[in-house]
Amino acid sequence: MTSPAKYRVGIVGCGAISRNHLEAFAAIPEATVVAVCDVDADRARATASQWGIEHAYGSVEELLAAGIDIVxxxxxxxxxxxxxxxxxxxxxxxxxxxxxxxDLASAERMVAACDAAGVRLGVFFQRRFWPAAQRLRAAVDDGTIGRPILGHASVILHRDPSYYSAAAWRGTWATDGGGVLMTQAIHYIDLLQWLMGEVVEVHGHIATFTHSIEVEDTAAAVIRFASGAIATLSATTAATPSLGVSIRITGETGATAELSEFPEGADGRVTLFARGGTIESEPVQPAGVDPNVDLATINGQLIPHHTAQIRDFVSALSANDGEGREPAITGPDATAALRILLAVYESSRTGRPVTFSREDALA
Ligand SMILES: NC(=O)c1ccc[n+]([C@@H]2O[C@H](COP(=O)([O-])OP(=O)(O)OC[C@H]3O[C@@H](n4cnc5c(N)ncnc54)[C@H](O)[C@@H]3O)[C@@H](O)[C@H]2O)c1
Incomplete structure (x- = not known):
C-alpha cells in the first residue's frame, strides 16, 4: 500500500453530521476533501460552495469517479x-x-467487502477518544480498577418531538432501524464493550412511552460478559431535561470509576474515582439547564472527538511505512456493538435472554 502525499476525501451525505467531518478533515493536513455528494444535489452544491470544495455530485458513483482515497x-x-x-x-x-x-447481515457484508477489496473500514464511536475514556481504559489495563466486575451505562436524554419529525427517516424500524438504542445508546454500548470485553448474553426490554414513533424511546438491559462480569444499561430520549450520560465501572480491585457526559456532546469527564480509602468526586449537573439543547450544538461539541478518530484513521492508512494498520475502531468492533443492541430488541420480543455463541461474538 502506498500513501499519497494527501489523501483525496469524498463525503457522502451533506446533512447534520457532515459538518463534523468537514471540520475534522480541515484540521488534518494529510487529507483534503475534494468532493461531496448527496441524493439532494442542491444540498451537495450548497455544501461544496460553503466549504470551498471542488466537486459536488448527486450520487456516490459520480463522486467515486472523481478519484477518491477515503469515503x-x-x-x-x-x-x-x-x-x-x-x-x-x-x-x-x-x-x-x-x-x-x-442488521447484522448487512454489517457483515460491509466488513467482508472491505476485506476482499483490501481497504480499511473504520466506524465512528468517537467517544472512545475522550481523554477521560482513555484514562478509564488505562485504569482497567494497569490494574488500578483491574478486571471489571460490574458496569452501568445510564443514557438519560431529551429529544424534542421535532427531532423525530424533522428528518423523514427517523423513528421507523425500516428507515432508522431503532430508537434510543440504535442512535444514542450505541455509543455507550460500545464504551461498555471496550472497557469490559466480549459480551455473551443480553436480557432486555424496550418501550415507547412519550414520542410518537414506531421505535423505542426507552430501554433497559442486563448484559453478561465472557469474563463473568455483568452490567446494566438504561436509556431514554423521553427525559426533560436531559441528565446526560454516565458509565460506571467497578473492578476486581474494588475500585470504581464513573465517566460522565454532561451536557450531551461535551467532553466526557471522570467525575468519580473511588479506590482504597478515597473518593474523589465532582458534581455533574447544575440546578437549571436548557431543557432542549439543539442538535447543532450537541454535534458541534463532538467535533474534537470526530477529529481525533479521523486523525487516527488517516494515520492508520500510512502506518508502518505505508503498510497500514487497523484503525482504532474497526468494522468488527461496530458489528459487535450492533449485535448487543439487536439482542435487546430480540430479548424484549421473546421475553428471553439472548446468548451469543462464541463464534457469533468473534465474527
Ligand atoms: N457520531 C455521532 O455522534 C453522530 C451524530 C449524529 C449523527 N450521526 C450519524 O450520521 C448519519 C447521518 O445523520 P445526520 O444526522 O447527518 O442525518 P441527516 O438526515 O441530517 O443527513 C443525511 C443526509 O444524507 C443524504 N442521503 C440520504 N441517502 C443518501 C444516499 N444514498 N447517498 C447520498 N446522500 C444520501 C440526505 O439527503 C441527507 O442530506 C447517521 O448514521 C447518524 O446516526 C452520528
Missing part, C-alpha cells in the same frame, strides 16, 4: 451498506458513521 459516510443508517460497498469496489478506504448498519 466518509454520513447518510441514514440503512443506506450505509450501499455506499460502503460502492466505495470498497472502487478501492477507497471507508469511514462510516454509526451504527454500521441496522
Amino acid at each position: 466518509s459516510v454520513c447518510t441514514p443508517h440503512p443506506t450505509h451498506e450501499e455506499v460502503v460497498l460502492a466505495a470498497a469496489a472502487a478501492g477507497a478506504h471507508v469511514l462510516c458513521e454509526k451504527p454500521i448498519a441496522i
Whole structure:
C-alpha cells in the first residue's frame, strides 16, 4: 500500500453530521476533501460552495469517479451498506458513521467487502477518544480498577418531538432501524464493550412511552460478559431535561470509576474515582439547564472527538511505512456493538435472554 502525499476525501451525505467531518478533515493536513455528494444535489452544491470544495455530485458513483482515497459516510443508517460497498469496489478506504448498519447481515457484508477489496473500514464511536475514556481504559489495563466486575451505562436524554419529525427517516424500524438504542445508546454500548470485553448474553426490554414513533424511546438491559462480569444499561430520549450520560465501572480491585457526559456532546469527564480509602468526586449537573439543547450544538461539541478518530484513521492508512494498520475502531468492533443492541430488541420480543455463541461474538 502506498500513501499519497494527501489523501483525496469524498463525503457522502451533506446533512447534520457532515459538518463534523468537514471540520475534522480541515484540521488534518494529510487529507483534503475534494468532493461531496448527496441524493439532494442542491444540498451537495450548497455544501461544496460553503466549504470551498471542488466537486459536488448527486450520487456516490459520480463522486467515486472523481478519484477518491477515503469515503466518509454520513447518510441514514440503512443506506450505509450501499455506499460502503460502492466505495470498497472502487478501492477507497471507508469511514462510516454509526451504527454500521441496522442488521447484522448487512454489517457483515460491509466488513467482508472491505476485506476482499483490501481497504480499511473504520466506524465512528468517537467517544472512545475522550481523554477521560482513555484514562478509564488505562485504569482497567494497569490494574488500578483491574478486571471489571460490574458496569452501568445510564443514557438519560431529551429529544424534542421535532427531532423525530424533522428528518423523514427517523423513528421507523425500516428507515432508522431503532430508537434510543440504535442512535444514542450505541455509543455507550460500545464504551461498555471496550472497557469490559466480549459480551455473551443480553436480557432486555424496550418501550415507547412519550414520542410518537414506531421505535423505542426507552430501554433497559442486563448484559453478561465472557469474563463473568455483568452490567446494566438504561436509556431514554423521553427525559426533560436531559441528565446526560454516565458509565460506571467497578473492578476486581474494588475500585470504581464513573465517566460522565454532561451536557450531551461535551467532553466526557471522570467525575468519580473511588479506590482504597478515597473518593474523589465532582458534581455533574447544575440546578437549571436548557431543557432542549439543539442538535447543532450537541454535534458541534463532538467535533474534537470526530477529529481525533479521523486523525487516527488517516494515520492508520500510512502506518508502518505505508503498510497500514487497523484503525482504532474497526468494522468488527461496530458489528459487535450492533449485535448487543439487536439482542435487546430480540430479548424484549421473546421475553428471553439472548446468548451469543462464541463464534457469533468473534465474527
Ligand atoms: N457520531 C455521532 O455522534 C453522530 C451524530 C449524529 C449523527 N450521526 C450519524 O450520521 C448519519 C447521518 O445523520 P445526520 O444526522 O447527518 O442525518 P441527516 O438526515 O441530517 O443527513 C443525511 C443526509 O444524507 C443524504 N442521503 C440520504 N441517502 C443518501 C444516499 N444514498 N447517498 C447520498 N446522500 C444520501 C440526505 O439527503 C441527507 O442530506 C447517521 O448514521 C447518524 O446516526 C452520528
